[in-house]
Amino acid sequence: MKAGEEADRLFEEAGHKYAEALRLKPDYHTALGNWGNALSDQAKTKAGEEADRLFEEAGRRFTEALRLKPDYYTALRNWGVALSEQAKTKAGEEAGHLLRQARQKLLAAERVRTGSRV
Numbered sequence: 001m002k003a004g005e006e007a008d009r010l011f012e013e014a015g016h017k018y019a020e021a022l023r024l025k026p027d028y029h030t031a032l033g034n035w036g037n038a039l040s041d042q043a044k045t046k047a048g049e050e051a052d053r054l055f056e057e058a059g060r061r062f063t064e065a066l067r068l069k070p071d072y073y074t075a076l077r078n079w080g081v082a083l084s085e086q087a088k089t090k091a092g093e094e095a096g097h098l099l100r101q102a103r104q105k106l107l108a109a110e111r112v113r114t115g116s117r118v
Helices: 004-024 029-043 048-068 073-087 092-114
Strands: none
Touching (some): 029 048, 029 073, 048 073, 073 092
């Protein structure tokens, strides 16, 4: 993975591409999910408030993808992974809260994927 300013430029370019795809096809849930993944990946290259902002933005993209396609279990799974990654940057109750949220997303993804009541 590229680092620093070059990585930020590429992440920004990817964001523009996802925004353009959504302008052309506003219900393109996969673009929103992938944009969430990219934001989460970028957040992992940052620290502090900047990382938190990017993780939160990723969560908004996953939320929007799920609004368009509620059974999009991949978005739920990837959101759970993003929350667990964010938890690694925290300590104590804040980390615990994020891990509980991650668990909820991952269990929901499994329920949707299998059609079960896990």
